[in-house]
Amino acid sequence: MTELTDIILAQIARSGPITIAEYMTQCLLHPEHGYYTTHQPLGSTGDFVTAPEISQMFGEMLGLCLAQAWMDQGAPEQFTLAELGPGRGTLMADILRATKAVAGFHAAAKIILVEVSPELRTVQEKTLDGYNVQWAGSVTELPEQALYLVANEFFDCLPISQHIRTEHGWQQQMVGANGGALGFILAGLTPTTVFKDADLGTVLELCPSAVALTADVARIIGAHGGAALILDYGDYQPKGDTFQAVHNHEKVDPLKDCGIADLTAHVNFQSLTQAAEAFAQVSGLTAQGILLERLGITARAQSLAAKLQGAALENHITAHRRLTHPAEMGQLFKAIAITPNGAAHPAGFD
Numbered sequence: 001m002t003e004l005t006d007i008i009l010a011q012i013a014r015s016g017p018i019t020i021a022e023y024m025t026q027c028l029l030h031p032e033h034g035y036y037t038t039h040q041p042l043g044s045t046g047d048f049v050t051a052p053e054i055s056q057m058f059g060e061m062l063g064l065c066l067a068q069a070w071m072d073q074g075a076p077e078q079f080t081l082a083e084l085g086p087g088r089g090t091l092m093a094d095i096l097r098a099t100k101a102v103a104g105f106h107a108a109a110k111i112i113l114v115e116v117s118p119e120l121r122t123v124q125e126k127t128l129d130g131y132n133v134q135w136a137g138s139v140t141e142l143p144e145q146a147l148y149l150v151a152n153e154f155f156d157c158l159p160i161s162q163h164i165r166t167e168h169g170w171q172q173q174m175v176g177a178n179g180g181a182l183g184f185i186l187a188g189l190t191p192t193t194v195f196k197d198a199d200l201g202t203v204l205e206l207c208p209s210a211v212a213l214t215a216d217v218a219r220i221i222g223a224h225g226g227a228a229l230i231l232d233y234g235d236y237q238p239k240g241d242t243f244q245a246v247h248n249h250e251k252v253d254p255l256k257d258c259g260i261a262d263l264t265a266h267v268n269f270q271s272l273t274q275a276a277e278a279f280a281q282v283s284g285l286t287a288q289g290i291l292l293e294r295l296g297i298t299a300r301a302q303s304l305a306a307k308l309q310g311a312a313l314e315n316h317i318t319a320h321r322r323l324t325h326p327a328e329m330g331q332l333f334k335a336i337a338i339t340p341n342g343a344a345h346p347a348g349f350d
């Protein structure tokens with residue numbers, strides 16, 4: 001049992017069961033024992049591998065997409081180039097390398113990384129050595145100017161609540177204690193005016209912070225211009241229980257060993273779209289594989305392949321397949337783009 005499990009058990013003994021959202025926040029962001037505050041989770045030696053860590057091509061395609069959107073909107077002379085939850089900083093480094101030759105883009109960009117983990121901020125600083133980078137703890141700190149933003153595998157780690165349609169009505173899934181261990185329990189009834197009725201056993205997941213955060217981003221883009229590219233695993237309306245924990249590249253029990261595993265849930269792109277549409281326009285939901293193909297990943301893959309051989313070539317071919325093939329990340333991962341009303345959708349988006 002971890003120290004954080006003891007802390008959470010003591011809290012539950014004192015004041016009763018906690019919501020899954022509260023549980024996720026403690027496990028991921030507890031100042032001393034949280035997963036993101038204490039771990040370097042990414043990469044083959046970490047717990048999971050993200051698209052930018054698989055191949056430089058991912059960041060290159062998104063960088064050129066952002067730069068094209070910037071040019072399409074008249075190449076504003078000052079803008080924020082932001083990333084939410086930048087992990088090791090690899091995606092931003094690839095975006096910056098790919099856009100070096102775009103005249104005026106770097107000179108106009110104020111680079112801001114929105115990151116809560118002090119540990120990962122240190123890694124990002126090293127990865128982006130040589131660039132003038134600032135950090136923010138939240139999107140509310142982003143300046144009031146044109147905003148070109150990317151968020152990959154960020155929204156899935158924001159805290160969710162789960163509600164289940166039982167024979168009594170809608171009940172919230174909570175984390176309680178059972179015989180000295182953490183366990184799920186169903187709380188009292190949620191007022192039925194909140195949700196539409198549904199079949200018995202239906203699970204509904206809500207992520208209020210994702211909605212609020214998307215609205216903040218869309219408000220800035222709607223007012224000042226820009227584009228936000230949001231990529232993650234999920235669906236327009238994800239179905240069922242998607243709350244999961246990953247440790248050492250394996251799915252594990254989310255209530256065991258708090259602070260050791262990454263906790264996530266599938267992203268509900270419909271709720272993000274609706275939040276953004278109050279301020280800006282949103283593209284259709286586009287599968288990652290299709291988006292990357294449209295942005296030219298295969299041509300780029302072929303040009304890189306020409307310089308490779310042996311194991312490096314094999315790895316490169318595998319990476320291209322992992323990012324784009326529908327049986328790998330190509331279909332599970334999806335993307336939306338937010339742009340000002342009336343602007344063109346960024347290249348590659350439906």
Ligand SMILES: C[S@@+](CC[C@H](N)C(=O)[O-])C[C@H]1O[C@@H](n2cnc3c(N)ncnc32)[C@H](O)[C@@H]1O
Nearest residue numbers: 036050085086087114115116117120152153157
């Ligand atoms: C799964 S990693 C994604 C890393 C990176 N985007 C990539 O594709 O490799 C999630 C990132 O979001 C950060 N993060 C988690 N919760 C956050 C929050 N509430 N605000 C800002 N950053 C957060 C983590 O510290 C980490 O950098």
